[in-house]
Amino acid sequence: xxxxxxxxxxxxxxxxxxxxxxxxxxxxxxxxxxxxxxxxxxxxxxxxxxxxxxxxxxxxxxxxxxxxxxxxxxxxxxxxxxxxxxxxxxxxxxxxxxxxxxxxxxxxxxxxxxxxxxxxxxxxxxxxxxxxxxxxxxxxxxxxxxxxxxxxxxxxxxxxxxxxxxxxxxxxxxxxxxxxxxxxxxxxxxxxxxxxxxxxxxxxxxxxxxxxxxxxxxxxxxxxxxxxxxxxxxxxxxxxxxxxxxxxxxxxxxxxxxxxxxxxxxxxxxxxxxxxxxxxxxxxxxxxxxxxxxxxxxxxxxxxxxxxxxxxxxxxxxxxxxxxxxxxxxxxxxxxxxxxxxxxxxxxxxxxxxxxxxxxxxxxxxxxxxxxxxxxxxxxxxxxxxxxxxxxxxxxxxxxxxxxxxxxxxxxxxxxxxxxxxxxxxxxxxxxxxxxxxxxxxxxxxxxxxxxxxxxxxxxxxxxxxxxxxxxxxxxxxxxxxxxxxxxxxxxxxxxxxxxxxxxxxxxxxxxxxxxxxxxxxxxxxxxxxxxxxxxxxxxxxxxxxxxxxxxxxxxxxxxxxxxxxxxxxxxxxxxxxxxxxxxxxxxxxxxxxxxxxxxxxxxxxxxxxxxxxxxxxxxxxxxxxxxxxxxxxxxxxxxxxxxxxxxxxxxxxxxx
Numbered sequence: 001x002x003x004x005x006x007x008x009x010x011x012x013x014x015x016x017x018x019x020x021x022x023x024x025x026x027x028x029x030x031x032x033x034x035x036x037x038x039x040x041x042x043x044x045x046x047x048x049x050x051x052x053x054x055x056x057x058x059x060x061x062x063x064x065x066x067x068x069x070x071x072x073x074x075x076x077x078x079x080x081x082x083x084x085x086x087x088x089x090x091x092x093x094x095x096x097x098x099x100x101x102x103x104x105x106x107x108x109x110x111x112x113x114x115x116x117x118x119x120x121x122x123x124x125x126x127x128x129x130x131x132x133x134x135x136x137x138x139x140x141x142x143x144x145x146x147x148x149x150x151x152x153x154x155x156x157x158x159x160x161x162x163x164x165x166x167x168x169x170x171x172x173x174x175x176x177x178x179x180x181x182x183x184x185x186x187x188x189x190x191x192x193x194x195x196x197x198x199x200x201x202x203x204x205x206x207x208x209x210x211x212x213x214x215x216x217x218x219x220x221x222x223x224x225x226x227x228x229x230x231x232x233x234x235x236x237x238x239x240x241x242x243x244x245x246x247x248x249x250x251x252x253x254x255x256x257x258x259x260x261x262x263x264x265x266x267x268x269x270x271x272x273x274x275x276x277x278x279x280x281x282x283x284x285x286x287x288x289x290x291x292x293x294x295x296x297x298x299x300x301x302x303x304x305x306x307x308x309x310x311x312x313x314x315x316x317x318x319x320x321x322x323x324x325x326x327x328x329x330x331x332x333x334x335x336x337x338x339x340x341x342x343x344x345x346x347x348x349x350x351x352x353x354x355x356x357x358x359x360x361x362x363x364x365x366x367x368x369x370x371x372x373x374x375x376x377x378x379x380x381x382x383x384x385x386x387x388x389x390x391x392x393x394x395x396x397x398x399x400x401x402x403x404x405x406x407x408x409x410x411x412x413x414x415x416x417x418x419x420x421x422x423x424x425x426x427x428x429x430x431x432x433x434x435x436x437x438x439x440x441x442x443x444x445x446x447x448x449x450x451x452x453x454x455x456x457x458x459x460x461x462x463x464x465x466x467x468x469x470x471x472x473x474x475x476x477x478x479x480x481x482x483x484x485x486x487x488x489x490x491x492x493x494x495x496x497x498x499x500x501x502x503x504x505x506x507x508x509x510x511x512x513x514x515x516x517x518x519x520x521x522x523x524x525x526x527x528x529x530x531x532x533x534x535x536x537x538x539x540x541x542x543x544x545x546x547x548x549x550x551x552x553x554x555x556x557x558x559x560x561x562x563x564x565x566x567x568x569x570x571x572x573x574x575x576x577x578x579x580x581x582x583x584x585x586x587x588x589x590x591x592x593x594x595x596x597x598x599x600x601x602x603x604x605x606x607x608x609x610x611x612x613x614x615x616x617x618x619x620x621x622x623x624x625x626x627x628x629x630x631x632x633x634x635x636x637x638x639x640x641x642x643x644x645x646x647x648x649x650x651x652x653x654x655x656x657x
Contacts, residue, residue, distance in 0.1 A: 048271035049193055051287035055295050056200040057193050057266050057360065061144065062259025062295055063200055064357040066207060066302055067350045068151040069253070070310040070329040072412050074319040076252035079232050083246040085307040088253045089300040091456070095449040096423055097296045100260045102430040102446070104288040108281045110268045111371070112261055113426035120432055124562045124627075130372055131482055133425055135475030137368055139467065140261070140418030142474075144361035145181065145397050147415050148354040149174040150406040154327040155347040155354075160340050170406040175398060181358050182394035185366070186387050193269070196356065203353045206346050207302060210330050213337045214309035228312050251459040254416040259299070261422045263292050265364050306330055327408035365393060377489045377564030378482030400470070413464025417471055420457040427453050486564070490626055491636070493644050494587065495594035497567045500602075504572030507579050508599065511550045517599055517607035518545055521592055521633060524555035524582065532578040542657025543610045553580045554595060554609070556588045561629030568594055587629035589636035596637075596652035597644060608653045609637070 048054075070081075077084035107115050114133045118126050153173035156162055166173065218224055236242045270291065273283025310329040318325040318332065325332040331350060335343030366389055373379030382388045404410045431446035461468045500508065511517055520539050536551060545551065563586035570583045585591035592609065599607045611634035614621060618632065625631035638654040645651040 048269055048284075051270055051291045052294070053193050053197055054266050054269045055263075055291045056197040057269065058259055058263045058291065058295055059200040059204075060196050060353055060356045061262045061360045062299055063204060063302070064148060064350075064353045065258055066203075066306060066330060067155070067354050068147070068327050068408050068412075069303065070306045071319050071325055071327050072409065073253045073307055074311055074314070074316070074325075074329065075409060077246065077249045078316065079228065079235060079311060080242060080246050080249065081311045082304065082307045083242060084250040084253055085303050087246050087250040088257065089304060091250075091452060092257050092296055092300055095427070095452060096257050096260055097292060099423065099427045099430050099446065099449055100264055100292050101289045102433065103264050103426050104267060104292065105285050106430070106433050107264065108267060108285050108288075109278075110265050110367075112264050113422065113429045114368075114372070116429035116433065117425055120429065123560055127376055127378075127562050128479075130376075131378070131478050132475050133422070134369065134372065135478050136418050136421035136471050137261070138365065138418075138474040138478070139414060139471040140258070140422060141361040141365040141368075142393065142397055142400065143411055143415040143418060143470070144258070145178065145358040145393075146174070146400045146404070146406075147408060147411045148357045148361075149177040149181075149397075150401065150404075150408050150411065151327050152177055152351040152354040153406055154408060155331055155350050158324060158328055158331070159344055159347045160335070161344055171401065174401050174406040177355055178358070178394060178397050178401065181355065181362060182390055184359065185362060185390045196360075199349070199353045199356055203349045204298075204302075206334075206349050207306070207330060209342075210334045210338070210346065211302075211305050211309055214313055214333055217313060217337055218309075224312050248459075251456040252416075252463060254420050254456055254460055257423065258415070258419045259295065260292065261419075261426070262360065262364060263295060264288070265367070309333060321407070321409065362390070362393060366390070373478075373482060373485075375564060376482065376562075377486045377492075377494065379485050410466065413460065414467035414470045416460050416464070417457070417467025420453060420460060421471070424450065424453045424457055487626060489564075490587075491640050491643055492590070493594045493597070493640060494565050494590045495568050495585075496565060498570065498594050498598040499567070500570045500581075500598075501572060503574075504570045504581055507552060507572045507574070507581070508602065511552055511579070512603040512605065515549055516605045517603060518549050518551045519554045519581075519596065519599070519607055519609045520545075520551050521609055521611050521637075522553045522555050522580075524557055527576070529576045529578075532576045536578070539610050539612070539657065542612070543655040544657075545608075545610060550579070551610075553578050554592060555580060555582045556591045557582070557584045558586065558588060558629045559584050561586050561627065570595060585629075587625070589625065589631075589633050590640055592633065592637050593640040593644060593652075596641065600650065600652055606650065606652055608655060611637070611654065611656045613656055 073081045073085055103113050103116065107113070114130055114137070117133065118130050120126070121129055150170065153170045156173055157166055157168070157170055232242065236245060267284060267288050270284045270287050272281055272285075272287055276283045306329070310325070310333065313336075314325050314329060314332060317323055319329065320326060328350075331343065331347055334346040338346075366386055369389065370379070370384055374384055400411075427446055427450040431443050431450055434446060435443035508517065520536065522535060532553070535553075539545060539551075540547065566586060568583050568585060568591060570581050573580050573582070581595070583591055583595065596607050596609055613634065614632050616632075621632035623631070625636055634654060634656045641651050641654070
């Protein structure tokens with residue numbers, strides 16, 4: 001009985017880690033990156049939503065910045081906040097909006113500007129550029145989570161009905177909100193456009209009430225406008241000087257342009273027209289442009305009105321750290337003019353939309369990272385599952401929150417840096433795209449926008465270098481882990497499917513009818529009958545190929561060695577007296593191994609492959625394999641086969657002479 005109990009306990013100890021691992025890695029597959037959250041890719045049968053509903057999904061990220069943007073603008077520009085905000089609005093409507101309308105046309109399936117730039121640069125340069133942009137995207141999305149959580153905690157702490165034990169608890173409240181966000185995603189985040197519509201509708205409606213109340217306050221006490229203009233003329237000598245200062249300080253307000261990258265990321269959720277196809281989703285592109293335009297116009301109106309209201313009605317000292325309006329300027333007006341009850345309702349709506357903005361950002365991050373890194377072979381296998389990534393991103397968010405002490409102002413620079421780099425990449429990619437199509441005027445326009453955004457980015461980085469420091473951390477981490485993963489996964493088959501054309505299938509079947517297949521791995525440089533005959537003769541001599549059996553030549557052409565996985569299409573022909581199987585791939589050894597495994601499965605016999613040793617240092621050959629996809633092919637092919645087929649009896653044979 002004791003022995004039985006001990007065995008049961010031992011089985012339980014083994015089963016628990018297995019259950020935990022199974023739960024953590026649930027959905028580990030090629031499609032697991034399509035997380036069913038706000039930024040998820042709909043299933044084919046999913047018909048999508050109308051553009052204005054999807055706009056609300058974008059709005060939880062975009063419109064929620066009203067919770068902290070007016071206060072940050074007041075800190076950055078002081079009494080000139082409305083004028084600097086107007087400059088920002090001009091850049092939004094005449095710069096960012098046209099850029100992302102172009103991105104929607106060029107990348108209609110939610111890949112965004114990163115995919116546009118990936119197509120511009122070939123080979124490893126394109127991959128490295130994508131990794132760098134992913135670092136800035138991670139900065140944008142992670143800081144969205146921490147900044148939104150910090151501002152939500154500010155609304156909790158400053159609310160007069162909040163319990164006394166919450167006072168001074170911005171850090172732990174932010175950590176609780178981040179933890180709750182992670183818990184939701186660990187359990188399983190479902191489609192939430194309906195929730196987004198309710199949150200955005202309620203939040204914007206409450207903001208309209210606050211702004212109308214502020215307008216009435218200004219009308220009732222017209223002297224406040226005079227006080228503001230008098231203070232402006234005291235600080236600045238002339239209107240020209242005011243405009244000059246506004247042009248200089250508006251880059252500090254750049255986080256008010258956030259949300260455009262989210263807008264194109266949610267494109268797969270837009271319904272479009274019934275006649276849309278994958279190759280030509282014209283209706284989706286049109287409606288996404290409506291989405292972007294409507295969101296930009298609505299946000300521009302709110303930004304300008306909120307900046308005017310908060311600058312005119314709130315003393316400047318209240319915006320500073322420790323002030324009642326710091327990070328919550330509109331909430332300050334709600335409490336001041338509409339009473340504590342309404343102010344509390346406003347706080348609750350702000351907390352909800354800020355928290356949901358973090359959910360939207362995390363969902364976008366969970367879709368963005370697996371979209372690229374596994375395809376490059378630059379991520380461990382577990383990154384295709386959602387839950388491990390959630391834990392990683394939540395740990396990073398916790399670290400950043402503690403580092404910045406949940407300070408909204410301190411994090412705004414990092415947020416603006418991530419936003420501006422993505423906008424710069426989108427503007428540059430748009431300029432190149434229209435230039436290639438011969439649209440010179442459009443190219444000049446996008447080039448000018450690129451220059452303005454570049455100036456804004458440089459100014460922001462100089463003023464607030466924390467953003468580039470955090471982005472550099474993300475970039476370095478992504479580069480190191482990506483290339484380490486690439487090296488670790490270099491010996492995989494790296495092939496999803498191997499297909500043979502009609503000629504290749506005929507050659508294989510004819511050769512298999514006479515016994516196990518004999519494959520000569522050949523560099524595709526021979527172009528004459530003499531060269532092929534000499535190759536076959538030397539291989540038969542050096543590797544002892546049986547004289548009676550026929551041989552097939554297998555030749556691999558390396559196209560882009562920076563690619564990782566791809567389907568292989570094997571083409572057969574008979575030329576120069578040789579029967580050839582020819583295939584294009586990113587790596588020679590991996591392609592040969594994949595073809596050999598498929599030949600075994602097709603014929604039911606273990607094939608034999610014959611190689612020559614290559615002269616040179618083994619280390620240099622290894623580096624050539626990792627970078628250029630060739631090198632010393634024979635031992636690498638054997639290692640790929642060893643990892644792919646654990647049963648030695650079923651493993652294709654490798655012969656080297």
